[in-house]
Amino acid sequence: MDHFINLTLSGLANGAIYAALALSLIIIYQATRVVNFAQPALALISAYVAYTVTGATGSYWLGFGSALVTGLVLGVLTERLLIRPVHNKSPLSAIVITLGVLLTLQGTAGMIWSNEPHSFGYALDYRGMFSPADAFAVGSVLLVAVLLLALYRWTPLGLRMRAAAFRPEVARMVGVRVGLMLTVGWGIASLVGALGGVLAAPPFLSPNVLDTAFVYGITAAVVGGLDNPFGAIFGGFLLGVSLSYVSSYAGPELVTLAALVILVLVLSVRPDGLFSRPQARKV
Amino acid sequence: MASSVKQRGAAPAPSAPPERGGIAARWAAMPLLARHLLGALAAFAAVVALTSMTDSLTDLRIASIGYYTLAVAGLGLLVGFSGQISLGHGAFMFIGAYTTALLVTNVPMVPLWLNLVITVVASCVAGVLVGAASARLHGPYLAGATLTLAVGLPAVALRFPEVLGGSNGLSFSTRGAPPALAGVIPDTRWQAWAVWLAVLLALVALATISKGRLGRQMRAIRDDESAAALAGIKVGRTKVVAFVISAGCGGLAGGLQAYLLGTATPSSFSVVLSLSLLAALILGGMGSLWGALWGALALVYFEVWGETLADALELESKVSNNLPIVLYGVILIAVVLAWPQGIQGALSRLRRRWQRR
Numbered sequence: 001m002d003h004f005i006n007l008t009l010s011g012l013a014n015g016a017i018y019a020a021l022a023l024s025l026i027i028i029y030q031a032t033r034v035v036n037f038a039q040p041a042l043a044l045i046s047a048y049v050a051y052t053v054t055g056a057t058g059s060y061w062l063g064f065g066s067a068l069v070t071g072l073v074l075g076v077l078t079e080r081l082l083i084r085p086v087h088n089k090s091p092l093s094a095i096v097i098t099l100g101v102l103l104t105l106q107g108t109a110g111m112i113w114s115n116e117p118h119s120f121g122y123a124l125d126y127r128g129m130f131s132p133a134d135a136f137a138v139g140s141v142l143l144v145a146v147l148l149l150a151l152y153r154w155t156p157l158g159l160r161m162r163a164a165a166f167r168p169e170v171a172r173m174v175g176v177r178v179g180l181m182l183t184v185g186w187g188i189a190s191l192v193g194a195l196g197g198v199l200a201a202p203p204f205l206s207p208n209v210l211d212t213a214f215v216y217g218i219t220a221a222v223v224g225g226l227d228n229p230f231g232a233i234f235g236g237f238l239l240g241v242s243l244s245y246v247s248s249y250a251g252p253e254l255v256t257l258a259a260l261v262i263l264v265l266v267l268s269v270r271p272d273g274l275f276s277r278p279q280a281r282k283v
Numbered sequence: 284m285a286s287s288v289k290q291r292g293a294a295p296a297p298s299a300p301p302e303r304g305g306i307a308a309r310w311a312a313m314p315l316l317a318r319h320l321l322g323a324l325a326a327f328a329a330v331v332a333l334t335s336m337t338d339s340l341t342d343l344r345i346a347s348i349g350y351y352t353l354a355v356a357g358l359g360l361l362v363g364f365s366g367q368i369s370l371g372h373g374a375f376m377f378i379g380a381y382t383t384a385l386l387v388t389n390v391p392m393v394p395l396w397l398n399l400v401i402t403v404v405a406s407c408v409a410g411v412l413v414g415a416a417s418a419r420l421h422g423p424y425l426a427g428a429t430l431t432l433a434v435g436l437p438a439v440a441l442r443f444p445e446v447l448g449g450s451n452g453l454s455f456s457t458r459g460a461p462p463a464l465a466g467v468i469p470d471t472r473w474q475a476w477a478v479w480l481a482v483l484l485a486l487v488a489l490a491t492i493s494k495g496r497l498g499r500q501m502r503a504i505r506d507d508e509s510a511a512a513l514a515g516i517k518v519g520r521t522k523v524v525a526f527v528i529s530a531g532c533g534g535l536a537g538g539l540q541a542y543l544l545g546t547a548t549p550s551s552f553s554v555v556l557s558l559s560l561l562a563a564l565i566l567g568g569m570g571s572l573w574g575a576l577w578g579a580l581a582l583v584y585f586e587v588w589g590e591t592l593a594d595a596l597e598l599e600s601k602v603s604n605n606l607p608i609v610l611y612g613v614i615l616i617a618v619v620l621a622w623p624q625g626i627q628g629a630l631s632r633l634r635r636r637w638q639r640r
Contacts (some may be wrong), residue, residue, distance in 0.1 A: 035423045037558070083618055091422075092368070093619050096565040099558055100619065103612030110605035207605075211554060215434045222427035253441045260435035263428055264416055273417040 006115035007244045013134035020196030022224065022232035023145065024189045029226050031165045033091060038078060038098040040135035041105035042190045044207065046071040049111050050198055051120055051205055060121060067192050068196045068241025075190025079183045079253070080255045087182075088282025099106075117204035136201045140232040145193055146235055151188075161185055165278020212256075216243070219259050223266045225273025233273065238262075323483040330479045334543070337537035339471040344544065344583050346475035349482040350539040351579035355563050356489055356572050357532025362561070364493060365525035368422070371413075371429030373557035374436045377529045379406045380535030381440070383507050384453040384547040395457070399481055399538055404532020407527050414526030418519045419448035432557030433557040452548030478539045485535055486572060492528065501525050562615050568625025577626040585611045 017241035021039065030034045046067040050248040067134060085094040096103065152158035162183035163171035172178050173194030200213040220239045224231025266274060308316065330349075334342050339569060358372050382405040386398045393401075413432065417425050438445040447453065457474075464473070500521050503511040512518045512577060541547045567578030589607025598606070622629040 029423065035426060039426050082616060082620070088624065091333055092362070092565060092569075093623050095426075096562055096619050097616055099562050100557075100612045100615035103562075103608050103615065105612075107605040107607075107609035107612060111602045111609065114601035115604060189460075212434070215431060215554065218427045223422055226423055248394075251442070253438050256431075256435040256438045257442075260431045263431050267424060267428060268416065268422055271421075271424065273424070 003248075005249050008128040008241055009134065011094070011241035011244030012237060013130070013137045013240070014139045014244060015220075015237035016199045017196050017213055017236075018216045018220045018239050019233045019236025020141045020144065020199065020216055021219035021230060022236045023141075023148070024193035024196060025218060025221045026226060026229055026232045027148075027185055027189035027192065029221075030031075030163070031182050031189075032079075032083065032087065032094070034083065034094040034098065035218070036189070037095065037100050038101035038105065039103045039190070039217075040197070040210040041109075041202075042062065042071060042074045042078065043193045043214075044109055045074060045105055046190075046194035047197045047201045047205055047210075048109055051113075051118055054121070056128050060123060064123065064198060067194050071116035071190040071192075071194025071197075072187045075193075076183055076187040078190070079186035084179065085181075089232070106207045113207075113209055117164050117206040117209075118268055119203060120205040122202045123199075133202075140199070141233075141236075144195060145229070148229065150191075157184070157256065183205075206263045215256075216240075217258060217262050223263060224275060225270075228273070228275040231273055231275030288384060306599025314388070316491050317486070317492055319487045323487045324456070327476075327479060327483055331476060334472050334475050339469055342469070342471040342475045344587070346471075346478040346543050348576070348579045348583050349475070349479045350536040350543070351560075351563070352575050353482045353520070353539070354533050354536035355561055355567065355578045355582075356575035357529040357536070358560055359564050359569055359572075359575055360489060360493055360501075360532070361525050361529035362564060364498060364501040365504060365522055367417075367525065368426045368524060368561075369429040369438075369529070370426050370527070370554075370557050370561060371431075371433035372533045372560050373552045373554070374413075374429070374433045375406050375409060376537030376540065376556065377436055377552035378409050379403075379534030379538075379539075380452070380541035380547040380552070381447060382406070382534070383454060383538035383541040385446075387455045387457060388453060395477065395542065396481075399463075399542075401533060402538035402612075403531045403535050406537070408530040409525065410527035412634050413530065414523040415633075416598055418522050423455075430554065430557070433552075433554050436626075437552050440549040448548075450549060452546055452550075454546040456545055457542055474543055478543055481535065481539060485532060489528070489532065490572060497521070497524065527613030559611075561587075565625055566615055566618050568627030571627045571631075571632075574625050574627035581611070581614070587613065 009033075021043075024039055024043075028034060028039075049070040050063035051065035052062055052063075053066045057063070062265060078098075082097050082101065083094055111176065116283060122133040123136045126133040152162060156163070160171070160176045161181045161184060163174075163176050164178040166183070168178045171181075196213070196217065197210055201209055216239055219235070221232050221233035222235075223239065224233070224235030242262060243255050243258055247255050250258070291378045313321075330345065334345055337345070354372060354376060358369065361367050361369055370388075379402050382402045383398055386401060387394055403509065411427070417428050421429055434450070440452065441449055493501075500511070503516055504518055504521055508518055536565065537552075540551075563582045565578075565579030566581050567576065568574030586607040589610045590603070592610075593603030593606045596603075624632075
């Protein structure tokens with residue numbers, strides 16, 4: 001029984017990371033209808049900046065903060081410089097641009113910091129059952145989720161962002177700067193992604209370290225339903241806990257297959273994810 | 284390479300095409316399949332001519348352009364014609380490569396062509412399973428599901444190491460040129476011919492399908508699913524069929540890769556491969572087999588050029604190791620921003636401008 005509780009708790013810690021990455025994908029998907037494949041690369045560069053800053057100053061928290069800022073800036077730049085020109089064109093163009101950013105940034109990270117893994121620390125003590133580091137991961141992701149909810153529900157900025165995503169034309173007519181709102185959305189999403197990246201990277205940082213976490217992030221987002229932030233968080237924790245059981249009881253090499261099985265099971269029952277409402281379509 | 288399907292959303296051709304001679308008219312009057320077969324014959328002659336001038340390393344590269352062309356073209360049928368986005372085509376290449384490898388190692392007396400036919404059948408079966416499971420999914424849901432498939436499937440090789448060889452994969456040796464030609468034609472050149480012959484036959488089938496009734500039905504579904512259903516097209520079935528054809532092409536490409544390299548390892552079918560195939564499709568230009576060729580050329584040669592460039596500049600190893608991937612990414616972004624229709628789209632626009640003059 002102890003073992004089971006242990007697995008659940010460590011699954012929750014991993015699930016928090018998947019939830020953060022899924023949340024980041026969903027914010028962008030809701031705003032611009034693009035699945036952001038560049039997200040692991042943006043988070044990767046943020047984690048490398050954290051590594052450099054922590055190495056230079058000796059303070060984990062300075063590195064942590066600079067990673068979040070880097071994520072924000074990278075997200076804003078990507079949207080403004082690369083995604084905006086293909087907005088309203090084929091959605092495939094935007095997807096391929098994000099793929100290009102992914103390749104370019106992963107290669108750039110390798111060029112600057114080399115492909116060799118660097119040791120990358122945890123926020124707090126990581127030993128023992130549900131260690132402070134695990135608690136920090138779960139807590140920080142839940143805090144971010146609550147802050148995002150508050151932002152979207154109760155602030156004028158959140159209202160404008162929702163309007164810009166929901167009905168861009170109407171929002172523009174009543175004076176919302178739709179383009180700016182999309183940029184802000186990308187910035188916030190990349191910040192959340194950077195948080196996920198800093199939490200997912202330890203103990204070693206290398207250019208491909210976030211790829212698997214990203215795949216679980218996108219799985220969590222799809223399982224939860226791309227139209228619902230709660231779905232992303234629920235999907236992330238569900239996936240984290242289930243994969244933790246599979247890894248221990250059935251073998252770690254089956255984890256990726258288990259993610260596939262969960263995805264297929266959920267989507268065969270609910271093709272739009274667990275938390276999406278079916279939509280009527282007009283012909 | 285016989286057909287170049289008209290670009291989606293392209294401007295209409297100039298109203299009065301210049302008067303052509305009797306040959307052109309007779310060409311247009313020929314049945315579709317015959318035209319495609321003649322085109323494939325010409326392409327095969329070109330490959331034979333090209334490989335007889337090159338060294339064995341270039342022969343290998345030409346052969347890999349062949350199977351990548353097929354994989355990208357198959358993906359193009361799925362994405363460009365039926366509008367479904369698959370990020371998991373590496374998974375079908377994985378299935379194809381392992382089927383071929385298992386057949387060669389366990390039943391060595393089976394000839395290569397039969398091997399490849401079985402490979403296509405096996406990957407089509409996989410395509411039926413995946414296609415049927417994902418027929419109800421659309422857009423990013425399908426993309427997510429197929430991406431997870433591409434990540435999850437290579438783990439099968441790690442799970443059954445005694446059959447599938449674990450992380451080292453399966454290696455085997457294939458027969459090269461027949462004994463009569465052994466001294467005349469190097470093995471790699473023979474392999475390049477075999478690969479291209481298989482690729483061209485598959486491309487003929489692909490081109491004939493996409494110009495025919497099934498192709499029209501797929502385009503109708505891509506443009507408006509509900510309207511297509513109202514017009515009597517069986518949406519679900521057509522989508523699954525598109526997935527199966529596309530999976531068959533990917534599987535054959537994987538099988539040819541295994542035949543060419545003599546190995547099948549899980550690490551060569553990573554997510555990056557699946558994503559690169561989609562990127563190559565957009566880079567080359569959707570809706571045309573020529574676009575698939577340009578995409579495959581880019582897949583093979585950007586890496587070569589990146590390495591050459593890194594050698595020429597005498598960069599540090601960490602920079603030179605990553606130069607090809609950065610080059611590919613930057614060119615991908617530049618092409619999508621400059622020519623959203625891909626290289627083939629830009630070329631056909633150039634040609635139209637030239638014809639108008």
